[in-house]
Amino acid sequence: MQTMGVSEFKAKCIAVLKEASRTGEPVVVTRRGRPLARVEPLPGGAPPARLGACRGRMTIHGDIVHADTSEDWEV
Numbered sequence: 001m002q003t004m005g006v007s008e009f010k011a012k013c014i015a016v017l018k019e020a021s022r023t024g025e026p027v028v029v030t031r032r033g034r035p036l037a038r039v040e041p042l043p044g045g046a047p048p049a050r051l052g053a054c055r056g057r058m059t060i061h062g063d064i065v066h067a068d069t070s071e072d073w074e075v
Helices: 006-011 013-023
Strands: 004-005 027-031 036-040
Touching: 004 006, 006 013, 006 027, 006 036, 013 036
Parallel strands: 004 027
Antiparallel strands: 027 036
């Protein structure tokens, strides 16, 4: 199990997360030599992305780009 200080983890966070995900090996983050947190990949991999989860559920009415808002704003 790899161990690193919190300042090093902060500087290399993304790389540490990718490496832990790739190897499956947990990383212990320490502060002043004492364990603070353990970073490890989720069992079964990362959850599926939620991009597009609301597709088809929203309807936009009107056109806000060309809406007349002169009455609503002080000029």
